[in-house]
Amino acid sequence: MTLGRELIAAVGSEHAEELDAGMWRVAPGSTAEVAEVIRRAGEHRAAVHPVGSGGRPQRGAGDRARVYISTRRLDQVLQLDEMSLLVHAEAGLTGLELERILAPRNLSIGDYPPVVLTSSLGGLIAVRTPGKSSARHGFFEEAIVGVSAVLADGRTVHTRVAPRRATGPDLARALCGSEGTIGFITSAVLRIHPKPEARLLAAYLLPSVDTAVSAVLLSLREEAAPSGLRIYDAPEAAQHFEGLSLPAGHALLCAGTAGPTDLAACDRDLITSAVHAEGGKVADQWLAEMWWRRIHAGEPTPGPAPSLQVMATPAKLRGVYHAVVNDVRAKGGAARAHISRFDADGAVLFFTIEGADDLVASAEVAAAGAGGWLLGARATKLDAYLDALRAAIDPHRIMNPGTLA
Numbered sequence: 455m456t457l458g459r460e461l462i463a464a465v466g467s468e469h470a471e472e473l474d475a476g477m478w479r480v481a482p483g484s485t486a487e488v489a490e491v492i493r494r495a496g497e498h499r500a501a502v503h504p505v506g507s508g509g510r511p512q513r514g515a516g517d518r519a520r521v522y523i524s525t526r527r528l529d530q531v532l533q534l535d536e537m538s539l540l541v542h543a544e545a546g547l548t549g550l551e552l553e554r555i556l557a558p559r560n561l562s563i564g565d566y567p568p569v570v571l572t573s574s575l576g577g578l579i580a581v582r583t584p585g586k587s588s589a590r591h592g593f594f595e596e597a598i599v600g601v602s603a604v605l606a607d608g609r610t611v612h613t614r615v616a617p618r619r620a621t622g623p624d625l626a627r628a629l630c631g632s633e634g635t636i637g638f639i640t641s642a643v644l645r646i647h648p649k650p651e652a653r654l655l656a657a658y659l660l661p662s663v664d665t666a667v668s669a670v671l672l673s674l675r676e677e678a679a680p681s682g683l684r685i686y687d688a689p690e691a692a693q694h695f696e697g698l699s700l701p702a703g704h705a706l707l708c709a710g711t712a713g714p715t716d717l718a719a720c721d722r723d724l725i726t727s728a729v730h731a732e733g734g735k736v737a738d739q740w741l742a743e744m745w746w747r748r749i750h751a752g753e754p755t756p757g758p759a760p761s762l763q764v765m766a767t768p769a770k771l772r773g774v775y776h777a778v779v780n781d782v783r784a785k786g787g788a789a790r791a792h793i794s795r796f797d798a799d800g801a802v803l804f805f806t807i808e809g810a811d812d813l814v815a816s817a818e819v820a821a822a823g824a825g826g827w828l829l830g831a832r833a834t835k836l837d838a839y840l841d842a843l844r845a846a847i848d849p850h851r852i853m854n855p856g857t858l859a
């Protein structure tokens with residue numbers, strides 16, 4: 455049978471579309487159908503590409519047939535355990551869709567950046583990128599209690615070990631960040647949280663970006679667990695708050711805390727005392743409220759999207775900020791930045807660079823030289839182990855070939 459006929463047999467003609475010669479897009483409606491599609495694609499040595507909420511099929515390269523498998527129809531909550539605070543959800547649900555299902559029950563995935571939650575759960579787990587974390591709940595992958603996935607030969611694996619105190623390696627970790635090369639994630643069991651009783655917001659003015667970073671790091675070291683933090687340098691604050699004029703070189707820090715009222719107040723007080731220790735003071739409340747509305751209520755932020763994102767560990771944040779700003783200035787341009795997505799590993803610096811076209815490339819070199827990690831940068835030291843694992847479970851390299859290569 456041709457590949458096309460096999461795919462139609464697996465998912466039905468209304469869910470299979472030929473995009474180009476030898477290039478198919480299918481939307482299975484169950485794990486069993488995903489397994490069937492992958493098994494049949496494997497028999498044809500066709501490449502298999504999982505597609506979450508973002509990926510768009512590329513034109514096929516070479517003469518290999520390609521099957522793009524969308525998780526669009528895998529959009530159900532399979533089980534909600536309100537006692538254990540666990541949800542078992544299919545991979546095609548986006549974080550925001552899941553949040554909408556949990557909200558009426560007074561439950562939440564947690565305080566992750568809303569833009570991150572526009573991804574499908576499969577994509578969230580399959581791509582490990584900076585920012586999929588929160589100072590309040592930790593890294594998103596820590597919320598993953600188990601994953602179900604289909605391997606290259608069509609076998610289905612469930613990594614959930616209950617209770618988690620059982621011994622042995624946790625195979626879910628191998629699927630986190632595997633970008634569809636190890637298995638097609640069909641569902642996951644996630645730890646969820648009660649909706650916070652209180653949300654407190656505060657804004658602070660600090661004498662410099664360095665002191666603002668120090669205040670944030672000090673409060674995190676003291677185990678404050680804020681739901682959101684953002685530092686703006688003076689030019690970025692002027693852009694984002696319609697002409698707000700900070701004293702030159704100063705920085706604005708906006709902070710949100712959440713949870714039971716006493717804990718939220720305690721976290722806010724830890725941040726306030728760290729700000730005071732760094733020579734800062736409380737600023738106008740409306741700044742914090744506008745910041746939160748823009749992040750969470752979809753109010754547009756003025757100005758273009760950032761031109762450069764760099765992840766840095768706590769110790770390198772200040773160095774990366776100055777390396778980029780100084781590099782751009784030295785070449786006649788202007789750079790402004792905000793720093794957010796703080797967690798135990800550091801934060802992400804979002805730069806907007808204005809001037810000649812080659813300034814961003816030069817700033818990337820400066821950022822990397824100061825120890826920053828550019829968007830999409832990947833540690834490659836363990837690639838030999840990844841290759842061995844892929845060779846063992848996917849000898850014909852059908853799963854997302856070319857990715858993590």
Ligand SMILES: Cc1cc2nc3c(=O)[nH]c(=O)nc-3n(C[C@H](O)[C@H](O)[C@H](O)COP(=O)(O)OP(=O)(O)OC[C@H]3O[C@@H](n4cnc5c(N)ncnc54)[C@H](O)[C@@H]3O)c2cc1C
Binds near residue numbers: 580830
């Ligand atoms: C290499 C890379 C680096 C990125 N870096 C960043 C970053 O630094 N910061 C940031 O905010 N965003 C980053 N992104 C954007 C990324 O798209 C999001 O992080 C998002 O989580 C992906 O979710 P999605 O639903 O849009 O998936 P898609 O964009 O559709 O897919 C993303 C990748 O995951 C695979 N995948 C999707 N669903 C599944 C599944 N169910 N099972 C197995 N594999 C699956 C896809 O094949 C693809 O390789 C990066 C993306 C990639 C591919």
